[in-house]
Amino acid sequence: MSKRLIVTADDFGRALPINEAVENAHRHGILTAASLMVTGAAAADAVLRARRLPSLSVGLHVTLVDGRPVLPPEQIPDLVEADGYFTDRLVSLGVRIFFDRGTRRQLAAELRAQFECYRATGLALGHVDAHHHYHLHPTVFDMLVALAKEFGAPAIRVPWEPPASPFGVLQSLFHRRRVRRMRRKLAEAGLLANDRVFGIEGSGGMDQARLASILATLPEGLSEIYGHPATAGWTVRPMPPHYRSVDEYHALIAAETAAALERSGARLTTFAAEAAKSAGTV
Numbered sequence: 001m002s003k004r005l006i007v008t009a010d011d012f013g014r015a016l017p018i019n020e021a022v023e024n025a026h027r028h029g030i031l032t033a034a035s036l037m038v039t040g041a042a043a044a045d046a047v048l049r050a051r052r053l054p055s056l057s058v059g060l061h062v063t064l065v066d067g068r069p070v071l072p073p074e075q076i077p078d079l080v081e082a083d084g085y086f087t088d089r090l091v092s093l094g095v096r097i098f099f100d101r102g103t104r105r106q107l108a109a110e111l112r113a114q115f116e117c118y119r120a121t122g123l124a125l126g127h128v129d130a131h132h133h134y135h136l137h138p139t140v141f142d143m144l145v146a147l148a149k150e151f152g153a154p155a156i157r158v159p160w161e162p163p164a165s166p167f168g169v170l171q172s173l174f175h176r177r178r179v180r181r182m183r184r185k186l187a188e189a190g191l192l193a194n195d196r197v198f199g200i201e202g203s204g205g206m207d208q209a210r211l212a213s214i215l216a217t218l219p220e221g222l223s224e225i226y227g228h229p230a231t232a233g234w235t236v237r238p239m240p241p242h243y244r245s246v247d248e249y250h251a252l253i254a255a256e257t258a259a260a261l262e263r264s265g266a267r268l269t270t271f272a273a274e275a276a277k278s279a280g281t282v
Contacts, residue, residue, distance in 0.1 A: 003266035004274065006194065006224040007252070008033040010061055010129070013040030013047075015236075021229035021249040023049045026056045029253035030261055031229075033270050035061035035129050038117040039068040041236065047121045057270035059127035059153070060118045062111065062144065064134050065090055070113035076106040090132070097139050104139065111143050115151045127271035129157035129226075133200075136178050145189050154275030155192035157224065158182050161200040171200070192275045195221035204228065204243035208251040215260040222274060223266075227252075 009022045012034035019042050025031035036046055036058055050058045063069075065086050069076055073084040078096055081087050096103040118125060128135075128148050135141045136159060148156055160179045163169040186193045198214050199206055206227035214225060228239060229249035239245055251257055261268070 001220040003218055003220055003264065004222045004269045005218065005261070005264075005266040006033055006222070006270055006274075007031050007268065008035060008059075008129075008224060008226040009229050009252075010035045010131070010226050011037055011040070011228055012050075012058070012061065013037045013043035013045070015040070015230065015234040015238075016042045016045060017230040017232040017234055018042070018228070018245075019046045019049055020231040021245070021252075022046070022056070023053060024231070025229055025249060025252035026053055030257060030268060031056075031252050032268050033057040033059065033126060035059050035127070035226075036118065036121075036123075037061045037063050037067060037131070038114055038121075039063065039070055047123065050121075050123055057126035057272045058123050059129060059271070060114065060125060062114055062128060062130040062135065064107070064110070064130070064140065065093070065132050067131060069110055070117050071110050076110050078103040078106050079110060090134070094137050097137060107140065108143055111140075111147060115147050119151060124272065125151055125153045127155045127157065128153045129159075133159040135159075136175060136182075138178065138181065141182055141185065145185055145191065148191060149189055153191070155194075155271035156182075156186060157197060157226075158186070158193045159197055159200060161197050162219075164201055192271055192278065194224045194271075195219075197224045197226060199224075199226040204240065204245070205247070206251065207244060207247040208254050208257060211251050211257050212260045215257075215264040215266070218264045218266050222269075 007030050012022050013036050022034045073080045087093050135144050202210050227248045228245050230245035
């Protein structure tokens with residue numbers, strides 16, 4: 001077994017500074033992939049950048065919270081607030097999805113619309129993940145597995161991180177059964193999954209020191225590091241105040257990070273490349 005590492009930027013298309021960071025960190029740093037918010041304010045710009053970066057693997061960042069839907073709000077009233085954006089009441093939304101058939105119909109329609117919107121970009125669908133890891137919800141996840149197979153995505157991110165703190169231990173225990181179920185369902189569907197992910201505990205703070213620490217102890221197998229890099233801040237629906245997205249961007253392009261990656265012995269890769277290798281097509 002070898003060390004293989006996917007380095008992903010989430011929220012591609014949310015804002016121009018994110019798109020700039022994705023392009024620069026792929027050209028001049030260790031970034032190998034990006035997850036596209038198809039309804040992001042800068043999604044069109046993100047698609048244009050991706051088209052001129054054929055080695056950047058792009059996937060769908062399914063968004064059901066903290067974002068804008070593809071479908072008109074009147075078609076999915078149980079998923080959105082009065083302003084037309086998705087609700088931020090995650091627990092109550094999860095309960096409605098689980099118990100209410102009408103909400104599930106709206107969810108299924110919106111998820112399909114997001115996959116269709118991604119297909120319309122003409123970009124290859126390199127992977128699927130979800131904003132705020134909302135695919136930990138079993139109903140959402142089952143729908144994503146079916147849609148990933150239908151639309152040709154080779155992999156779905158499994159958001160399990162080796163715990164590095166008491167909070168991480170509690171979080172890992174809380175989601176243990178969900179994660180096991182996700183892995184089983186993905187294996188049954190013939191879809192690829194990462195062995196682990198890094199970025200949950202350090203969300204918003206994947207700076208140079210944290211990347212160096214992860215790389216120094218990177219285990220064997222397929223790992224993914226994800227973050228939220230940006231070249232600057234922005235004013236319309238910005239990231240949470242504690243996010244240090246500019247620091248995350250600089251970490252991805254730092255010479256020290258490249259050196260730490262070389263010392264780790266890990267090979268940079270993508271979900272799409274790993275899936276093709278597993279299928280024997282490369």
